[in-house]
Amino acid sequence: MALVRGSRQSKLGLRLPDITERRPRFPPTASQLPKTTASQQPTTTADYETVQVLGHGNGGTVYKVVQKKTSNLFALKVVNAGSDPTMRRQVFREMDILRRTDSPYVVKCHEIFEKPDGDIAILMEYMDAGTLDSLSKTGGALTERTLAHVARQILNGLNYLHAHKIVHRDIKPANLLVNKNMEVKIADFGVSKIMHRTLDACDSYVGTCAYMSPERFDPDSYGANYNGYSGDIWSLGLTMLELFVGHFPLLPTGQKPDWATLMCAICFGEPPSLPEGVSDEFRGFIECCLQKDSGKRWTASQLLSHPFCRQPDNN
Structure with a gap:
């Protein structure tokens, strides 16, 4: 989900529900429930105050919120999950993956809530440079x-994700x-898959299409056995x-x-290359x-x- 800075507002449009307000349409598994300890009580609506809207997209809204007790900042994403049981199962499965992910190169998910109307609220760490x-x-x-420093972090995140399939x-x-501090973290893995599920409607999310690998557009020409891991590498490039x-x-x-232009450029055009004057290492x-x-x-x-990627880490 692209984050676009918006204006400040005083109240959260979609309130964060109490734990007791969760009313799933199907019984969640134990792993789908937030883990809390005696010193970490479940989040309630009164714990946070909205600072501003950070962005919209992919069926949800991201808010910047502050925890009143600690003054710590978080990002709160509210996803319109809908009432389709199949979609909801996918949401819970993907959110479970997000909760289990533990890497300094992947944005941290602190807690997940379900509203009575089916929306999913996800409390995440806040990255202050957007x-x-x-x-x-x-x-x-x-x-x-700087790009070498950025690439190392993204690759460490991808290496972690790919190792966990x-x-x-x-x-x-x-x-x-x-x-x-120029720390880079991967976000929104699985969310666009949840919201769109197939490539049939890829003309409705052009931004995602723009970074698709050739084999996702045309698996017959570029290998029928689509390898999602290598697809991520194309997008990184x-x-x-x-x-x-x-x-x-x-x-x-x-x-x-547009969809047709992107398909032609990705599938039939030459792979893009760097301009003159760059290092052999970057070009390679x-x-x-x-x-x-x-x-x-x-x-x-x-x-x-x-x-x-082996250049000295000095920005």
Whole structure:
């Protein structure tokens, strides 16, 4: 979900429900319930105050909230899960994955609640610099040294997710959160899959289509056995390239993307390349990510050992 900064507001539009207000349409498993201890009581509505709306998209809204007792900031995402039992099972399954994820390179989920109307409220850590998308738009294109630092963190996150058999499927600048210390964390894995489920309606979420690998568009031409892990690597390559050149690399600057244009560019065009003047290490890294043949793309683990990622961590 892309995070777009909005204006301050005094009240939360969708209130965080008490634990006793949960009324699932089907019995949740023990692993689906939030884990609390004697010193960590369940969150209630009165514990938080809304600061502002951070963004909208993918059927939900993200709020910046502050915990009154500690003054700690959090991000609260409210997802419109709907009343479809199948959809709700998928939501709980994916939210369980999110809760179980424990990596410094993946945004932390603190608690999950279900409202009586079926909406899901997710309390997450707050990243105070927004996303890599917003950072690049306000601060300009990133340098090679900074991108090497960014790439290492994303790859560590992907390596963790892939080792736990989790495919993100929506790596892009808007789904990579960042704080003022330039710590980067992967967010929203599984959410777009929950909200869209299939590729049939991909024209309705162009931003996601833009970072799809060729085999997701055309599995017959690029290998019938779709490998989601290598698909994440393609998306990473496009992301790194975009953050360097300052615009989406598959289309001319300012051109509005559409499904047909993106499909032609990804499936029939040449893989995008870096401009003249970049280092051989960076160029080689991008080429390892943007191989049209998914079998030739490097894995997250392999890319962590690439010379580009082994540069001194000095931003």
